[in-house]
Amino acid sequence: MPNYVYIxxxxxxxxxxxxxxxxxxxxxxxxxxxxxxxxxxRGKPWELVKFIEFExxxxxxxxxxxxxxxxxxKFIQEIVELGWKG
Numbered sequence: 001m002p003n004y005v006y007i008x009x010x011x012x013x014x015x016x017x018x019x020x021x022x023x024x025x026x027x028x029x030x031x032x033x034x035x036x037x038x039x040x041x042r043g044k045p046w047e048l049v050k051f052i053e054f055e056x057x058x059x060x061x062x063x064x065x066x067x068x069x070x071x072x073x074k075f076i077q078e079i080v081e082l083g084w085k086g
Contacts, residue, residue: 003060005067007050007080010043016076017046018067020060024051052084 006024008017008031017040021027028048031040040046054060063084067076 001056003054003057004051005054005060005063005084006048006052007076008040008043008046009049009080010040010046012045013043015043016049016073016080017043018064018076020057020064022057024048050080052079 001022003020003022004024005018005020006027008019008028009015010017017031019027025048028046030036031046032044036044052060052063054063067079070076
């Protein structure tokens with residue numbers, strides 16, 4: 001089953017958020033909903049700026065961890081603008 005790494009952007013706090021899911025659009029709705037009780041609740045409204053498809057959850061988890069380990073806004077912006085080179 002396909003799995004995705006997704007990147008959200010919040011203009012209100014000028015931050016990116018990276019996550020993984022089977023349904024990027026559904027996950028975006030969750031982050032923008034009243035049900036959201038995680039870090040992203042403070043950045044509403046979020047917009048989905050990029051999602052990258054992977055064959056399975058294992059590969060998307062590895063990619064998500066790799067992106068987050070970079071701790072680099074510039075790296076995330078390059079993925080959004082140029083695409084995934086992983």
